[in-house]
Amino acid sequence: MVDVAHVSTLVGVLTVGTSLVLGAYVVAVLDEVIGARVGGDGGPITTALVTPWRRGAILLTQQRLATERPDATTWAIAPATYTALAAAALTVVPLSPSFVVADVRAGIVLYGAAEVLAMIAIFLNGWSPNSVFGLVGGYRFVALAVSYTLLSMFVLIAVALPAESLQMSEIVRAQQGLWNVVRQPLGLPLFLVVASGIAFWGPLNLADASDLAGGSSAEASGSHLLVWKVARGAMLTAGSAVGATAFLGGWLGPWLPGPVWVALKTSVLLAVLVASGHLLGRMRVERVVTVFWTVLLPLAFLDLALAGLVA
Amino acid sequence: MLAASGARAPVPVFTAAGGGAGDALQDLCLRREIRLVDSPRHATVLLVAGRLPRSLVRPLAQVHDQLPHPRATVWWQAGSPSEPPQLVPGMTTVAAGQDAAVEAVVTAHRELLRGVRASEQHVLADEPPARWRGVGPHGQGGEGMMGGRPYGRPMPMTGPDRDGLELDQVRCTVGPFFGPFPPGLALDVVLQGDVVQEATAHPNPFAEPDPSPHPAGDAPAHDVFRRALTDAVPVRDLELARADHHLRAVARVADLHGLRAVARRVVRTAGQLQPGQVAAVRSLRQRLERWRWPRWALAGVGVLDRQVASRTVAGPTARAAGVAVDARSDDPVYADLGFEPVTHQEGDALARVRQLLAETEQALELAARAAGRHRAPGSGVEGPRGALTPTSAGSDTALRLLPDLLAGREWGDSVTTVVSLDLDLDGAVSPAVAAG
Numbered sequence: 001m002v003d004v005a006h007v008s009t010l011v012g013v014l015t016v017g018t019s020l021v022l023g024a025y026v027v028a029v030l031d032e033v034i035g036a037r038v039g040g041d042g043g044p045i046t047t048a049l050v051t052p053w054r055r056g057a058i059l060l061t062q063q064r065l066a067t068e069r070p071d072a073t074t075w076a077i078a079p080a081t082y083t084a085l086a087a088a089a090l091t092v093v094p095l096s097p098s099f100v101v102a103d104v105r106a107g108i109v110l111y112g113a114a115e116v117l118a119m120i121a122i123f124l125n126g127w128s129p130n131s132v133f134g135l136v137g138g139y140r141f142v143a144l145a146v147s148y149t150l151l152s153m154f155v156l157i158a159v160a161l162p163a164e165s166l167q168m169s170e171i172v173r174a175q176q177g178l179w180n181v182v183r184q185p186l187g188l189p190l191f192l193v194v195a196s197g198i199a200f201w202g203p204l205n206l207a208d209a210s211d212l213a214g215g216s217s218a219e220a221s222g223s224h225l226l227v228w229k230v231a232r233g234a235m236l237t238a239g240s241a242v243g244a245t246a247f248l249g250g251w252l253g254p255w256l257p258g259p260v261w262v263a264l265k266t267s268v269l270l271a272v273l274v275a276s277g278h279l280l281g282r283m284r285v286e287r288v289v290t291v292f293w294t295v296l297l298p299l300a301f302l303d304l305a306l307a308g309l310v311a
Numbered sequence: 312m313l314a315a316s317g318a319r320a321p322v323p324v325f326t327a328a329g330g331g332a333g334d335a336l337q338d339l340c341l342r343r344e345i346r347l348v349d350s351p352r353h354a355t356v357l358l359v360a361g362r363l364p365r366s367l368v369r370p371l372a373q374v375h376d377q378l379p380h381p382r383a384t385v386w387w388q389a390g391s392p393s394e395p396p397q398l399v400p401g402m403t404t405v406a407a408g409q410d411a412a413v414e415a416v417v418t419a420h421r422e423l424l425r426g427v428r429a430s431e432q433h434v435l436a437d438e439p440p441a442r443w444r445g446v447g448p449h450g451q452g453g454e455g456m457m458g459g460r461p462y463g464r465p466m467p468m469t470g471p472d473r474d475g476l477e478l479d480q481v482r483c484t485v486g487p488f489f490g491p492f493p494p495g496l497a498l499d500v501v502l503q504g505d506v507v508q509e510a511t512a513h514p515n516p517f518a519e520p521d522p523s524p525h526p527a528g529d530a531p532a533h534d535v536f537r538r539a540l541t542d543a544v545p546v547r548d549l550e551l552a553r554a555d556h557h558l559r560a561v562a563r564v565a566d567l568h569g570l571r572a573v574a575r576r577v578v579r580t581a582g583q584l585q586p587g588q589v590a591a592v593r594s595l596r597q598r599l600e601r602w603r604w605p606r607w608a609l610a611g612v613g614v615l616d617r618q619v620a621s622r623t624v625a626g627p628t629a630r631a632a633g634v635a636v637d638a639r640s641d642d643p644v645y646a647d648l649g650f651e652p653v654t655h656q657e658g659d660a661l662a663r664v665r666q667l668l669a670e671t672e673q674a675l676e677l678a679a680r681a682a683g684r685h686r687a688p689g690s691g692v693e694g695p696r697g698a699l700t701p702t703s704a705g706s707d708t709a710l711r712l713l714p715d716l717l718a719g720r721e722w723g724d725s726v727t728t729v730v731s732l733d734l735d736l737d738g739a740v741s742p743a744v745a746a747g
Contacts, residue, residue, distance in 0.1 A: 039572035040579060043343065054320030055346075057313045058355065061424060063379040065352055068439075068462060132483045136505055136722060143505075203607070205569055211491060211726040214350040221352040221379040281568030281604030284612070285505060285721055 012101040016087050023090075023237025024230040026267060028052035030274040038278040059226035067129040067219050075128035079224060082121035083231040085114040089238035094169045096251045096258030107168035108156050111242050115152055115198050118235065119145040122200070122207055125228065126216030137215025140285060141200060141207040147292035148197040154300035155190045158307035159246045168242075172250035181247040183310065186303040188247040190296060192273060195239025199232050202277030209282055240269035314424045321346040322420040325354035325378065327371055328494035330517050330737035331391025332361025337559055338409060338582070340566075340575050344417050349490055351377040355423060356416050357384045361494065362393035362737070366516045367487055370497070371398060372434040374488050381430035383419040387412040399431050439463030470501075470508065473719055478503045487516060491567045491726050495736040498713070500722075507725050510717040512710050517737045536694040539686060546644055546681035547586055549692075550674040555581045556695035557627065557667040557674070558592070560733045564664055565599075567730050568608045573599075587679030589672050596668045609661035613716060613728030616658055623712045625697025628732055631666035632658030638693035644686050648677055660731035667733075696735055709734055 032048035035041075066072070092107035094100035104110055119142055126138020160166050162183065163174035171180075181188045193204075200207040208215040217228050244250060244265035251258030283291070322345045326336045336358070340347055348354050351374050359371060375384060375398060384402040386395040389412070395404045403419055405412045422428035441463035443452025451459030459466055467479045486497030497513040535552045538544055558581035566574035580591055599605055615624065620632035629636060630652060637652040639645040653669045655662040691698045709732055717725040 035572040037572075039575035041341070041343070041572075041575065047343075051320065054316050055323075057317035058320050058323065058424070060313050061317050062355070062381070065377070065379050132481055132502065135481070136502065139504055202569065203604070206723070209723065210349045210567060210569060211723045213490065214348075214353065218350045219352055225353060278570065278572045279602050279604075281565065281570045281573075281602075281608045282723075283607045284723060287607055 016090050019090050020234045024233030027233035034275050062222035064222040064224050070130050071128040074124045078121050078125035079227040085118050086234035086238045089114040092168050093241040095262050103169050106166040108166045116149050118198050129219035131219050133212040133218040134216050137207045137212050148194050151300050152194040154304045155187050158304045161307045161311040175249040179249040184307050191243050196273050199236040203280040203283045241266045243269050318421040318424040323348045323354045324356045324358050325351040327359045327488040329361030329363040332389040333494050335389035342413050355420050360387040360389040361391045363396045364516045364519050368396050376433045381423040385415045399434050472503045491730050493734045505721050507717045512713050515736045539692045543685040546684050546686050547678045550678035553695050554584050554671045554674040557671045561667050589675050592671050612660040612724045614659045623708045627666045631655045631662040638691040638698040648680050660727050663731045
């Protein structure tokens with residue numbers, strides 16, 4: 001007899017695994033398409049659809065290089081950890097009223113925890129290879145992560161208030177009448193800033209920046225680099241999926257089934273994040289810290305205070 | 312199947328720019344067949360281009376050995392009169408134009424992945440930079456607890472930082488093939504975290520005596536500015552070349568800040584410039600300003616005050632700091648065209664980018680107004696990086712400026728500063744730098 005618990009675990013693992021790979025793939029395709037549009041290169045969509053697989057194939061055939069005296073264990077663990085954190089974040093996203101891989105009571109806190117722990121994965125990826133650019137990239141992320149996670153905390157608490165719950169499915173149900181993006185207009189933009197920070201994307205790509213020849217992944221090659229890139233795309237997807245759930249009403253919507261709505265809303269947010277990478281240049285470290293502490297954090301306070309008043 | 316699929320992907324290429332090859336390599340960003348990467352460890356093909364003095368061959372070998380297997384090297388003459396370096400057996404050499412270079416890169420990549428071509432072996436022995444095993448009381452390569460040189464490298468010692476704390480210092484050399492830097496520039500850097508404590512520029516490698524049959528002084532035939540020193544040249548050609556150069560410099564700044572696609576658009580615009588075609592450049596400028604990244608990334612970075620700028624830099628870099636010097640001001644042809652130098656006052660990287668864009672628009676307007684008029688040789692020529700004379704030193708003084716300009720700055724700001732100064736070591740050869 002097949003145990004029901006085993007089947008649901010299998011379904012959960014398959015769902016998260018698929019969203020992880022699919023998310024990273026969608027990010028890569030969007031990056032090709034939007035990059036071509038901004039760069040004015042045009043080109044057929046089929047190229048954008050196959051290029052990510054082909055690039056992945058190169059990395060799979062490439063040697064995984066070692067550096068001089070790396071911490072090999074932590075170096076191998078880093079991309080795996082980052083992937084696992086993206087996966088953990090995806091588990092709490094409800095795809096429909098009845099299907100959530102892990103509808104834990106404090107789902108939104110679990111996502112917040114994944115954001116905080118990402119700092120360790122990114123730092124280890126930069127520190128372990130024993131190289132200057134990697135180390136600087138890792139430290140840059142650590143220096144900025146406090147700003148990201150503080151901001152995230154306030155924004156996420158604000159969406160929990162109207163739902164009177166930290167559970168993701170309850171947060172969606174509370175948006176039945178009015179989505180949080182309208183109820184808390186500051187929330188979604190602030191949340192997207194955090195999501196791009198955690199995936200060190202676009203203007204907040206300081207950890208893997210080109211002024212550090214790739215920063216925390218400057219020394220990575222072959223399969224290591226592939227896992228790192230996939231994990232980064234997956235983390236961006238996780239951020240977008242949580243954003244779609246917390247602010248855009250998750251599965252709510254007419255005509256189409258719930259999971260389709262979640263996928264559509266997530267894709268829209270992903271497109272916004274990917275486009276920001278092509279339109280907004282990387283910010284200076286000093287500027288990021290100043291903007292976060294003097295502009296965005298007060299806005300997050302305001303967001304929370306307004307949410308509290310309304311609730 | 313993996314190999315077959317990977318063989319059809321855009322080739323990840325790490326470029327190593329020698330003298331006279333910067334622009335040719337920049338143009339490659341427009342080719343879909345290849346993808347330029349930031350680190351040699353992300354590439355399958357190392358594309359070496361241009362003139363490589365002997366002192367650059369060993370650093371090049373160090374870059375080569377960092378590519379993962381399977382790997383191949385292609386050397387491309389890239390329009391610069393030069394000979395291929397003795398780097399690695401089996402290296403492909405290309406003397407023809409861009410298409411031939413791209414084809415050689417793609418072929419090398421495909422052959423590697425299909426197993427037709429053998430991956431290149433290490434050029435250098437895999438050994439520490441200095442002997443250290445068994446040296447010193449603990450075999451750590453030196454004296455005392457912190458004085459050793461484990462793995463042949465000095466231990467990171469502590470030093471006071473800008474806030475008065477004692478922090479570890481990391482010493483490293485960046486360049487001469489660091490992507491964002493101009494060809495040939497290498498800096499010895501002492502870093503504390505993300506902050507540059509000290510930066511010392513290596514001597515200009517292009518200033519060393521060159522035994523090759525194509526010495527450094529040879530002006531490539533396409534360098535209209537050098538030709539203008541001796542021949543009558545159409546003003547239109549000079550100004551179009553200036554606009555092209557300036558837009559390329561802007562593209563390099565955009566590329567450094569992660570705006571690869573924007574940089575591609577700028578490089579493409581540069582290649583298609585026509586006299587009077589100001590609208591395209593103006594819309595580009597408005598687009599850049601609208602997205603505010605120049606302000607976020609460049610304002611207040613690498614500030615040169617007017618006094619320092621007037622002594623050390625020339626051309627648009629000096630004019631961005633309020634030094635209204637331009638050889639065109641004394642040129643009768645330009646006086647007839649109503650030329651007035653454009654300036655900015657701030658002297659930072661933002662002002663330099665705005666200066667380049669403003670001068671691009673101005674150059675296109677001048678080119679349109681000049682029609683068929685020629686500029687007579689004799690007086691100084693205003694090159695894209697300042698006045699040219701037969702013995703002009705160009706960026707050499709700017710090179711000596713770097714230690715002061717970079718000390719105490721964050722690494723990201725330091726790279727932005729170097730890139731925004733638009734240095735040209737190859738065209739700036741003078742005996743002073745070779746000696747110092």
